Amino acid sequence: MLYTHITAAYQQHFSSAPLLVRAPGRVNLIGEHTDYTGGFVLPAAIDKEICFAVGLNGSTQARLFSYDQQEAYTTELADVQPGQPQWANYLKGVVAQFQHRGITVPGFDCVFGGNVPIGAGMSSSAAVECGLAFALNELLGTRLSRMELARMAQLAEHEFAGVQCGIMDQFASLFGRSNQVVRLDCRSLEYEYFPFDTQACHIVLCNSGVKHSLASSEYNTRRQECEKGVAVLSQYYPQVQSLRDATLEQLAAHQRELGEVVYRRCRYVVEENHRVVTACQYLEAGDLAAFGQHMYASHAGLRDDYEVSCPELDILVEAARPLPGVYGARMMGGGFGGCTINLVAPEQVEQFVAAMKTAYQQQLGRVLETYQTTIMGGVDVLEPTVHAA
Known part of the structure; x- marks a missing residue:
C-alpha cells in the first residue's frame, strides 16, 4: 500500500515520527481554461493521490526525498530558490509562500510519492503543492484556511515552476468531497457542491x-x-x-x-x-x-x-x-x-x-x-x- 511504502522510506532516511497526509489529484468534468479568466470550473478530487510523510528535524534545512524518482534533495531554508531538480521546485515554492507571510519554516524532512499519473492532466503538481502546504500548516500550527493554502500552492506554481495556472487544481485538491463535484467561481472564489451519482455513472x-x-x-x-x-x-x-x-x-x-x-x-x-x-x-x-x-x-x-x-x-x-x-x-x-x-x-x-x-x-x-x-x-x-x- 502506498502509505506503507512512504512511511517505510521515511523511516529509512529520517529518524523523527512523521505526520502522514494524502493529497488527491483531480478531474475536471467541464470548464477548461476558464479558471485564469475568472470563470467557472467543475472539478472533483479523485482516488489518485500523493502521500506525504513530513516531520520537523530541528535543523535549518529541508531534506526532501522523492519516492517515485528515488532522489534526495537538501536545501537551506534561509535561501530557497528555484533550480534543479524540477520536482523540488513545487515543494520549495510552498516553503517560500509561508516565508512571504512572515512564517518561519523550521527544518523539516519530507518523503512523498504517489499514483497520480504525471502529464496526464490530473494535476499531480497541485497535489504535491497542496500536500506539503497542508502538512506544514498542521505541523507549525499556523491555522491557515484551506482557501489560503490553495492560493499559496497556486503562487508556488507561478513563482517556482513558471506556470501561470489558475486556482482550480489546488482548490479541487483541498476542497474535494466524496460523491460530489464542486463548481468554483474563480473570480469571487465562491463555490457550490453538486451531487455526482457514482452508481449511475x-x-x-x-x-x-x-x-x-x-x-x-x-x-x-x-x-x-x-x-x-x-x-x-x-x-x-x-x-x-x-x-x-x-x-x-x-x-x-x-x-x-x-x-x-x-x-x-x-x-x-x-x-x-x-x-x-x-x-x-x-x-x-x-x-x-x-x-x-x-x-x-x-x-x-x-x-x-x-x-x-x-x-x-x-x-x-x-x-x-x-x-x-x-x-x-x-x-x-x-x-x-x-x-x-x-x-x-x-x-x-x-x-x-x-x-x-x-x-x-x-x-x-x-x-x-x-x-x-x-x-x-x-x-x-x-x-x-x-x-x-
Missing part, C-alpha cells in the same frame, strides 16, 4: 500517452491572448474586467479589432462559462445525456477555437462517442496531450475500455492506458493503520 480516463508540459509557451500564450481580448473590450465596455464579464455579442461587434485568433480564444471562454452553468443544472436534474452533450461541445471548442487539443485526443473523443453507455467525452487539463475524461454507464465500462484500446491500437498503433477513478474527499491527515518495519 463512472469516470474513465483514457491517457493519450502524449506528455505535455504546461510550462511550455502555449499555455501562457493562451492566457496572454485572453488578456489582449479583455484589453480591447474594456475600451468600449468598462465593466469588462475579465472574459467572465464579456458577452458573445460584444466579441462579435469587435471581431475585426480583436483579430481572428484572439476572437476565437475569447469566444471559447465565454461559451465554456455558459456550458458550466447549464451543465450543473443537468447534473441536479440527473440528466447525464444532456450533461454529456455539453462535454462534447467543450471538446469541440478546445479543439477548434482554443486550439489546445491534439490528434490523439481528438481520436479518443470520436472513438468514445458511438459506444454504448457513453454519456460524454472530452479532453481534460491543459491540453496538447494527457487524458480524455469519459462518463460511462457502470455496466458498460468493461466493454468501453476494451473498445477504446482496440480503436487506439488500430488508428495509431499505440497501447492505450485507462484509469477508472472514484470521487474522493480533499487533502487530509492520514491515520496510519499499518506501522512499517
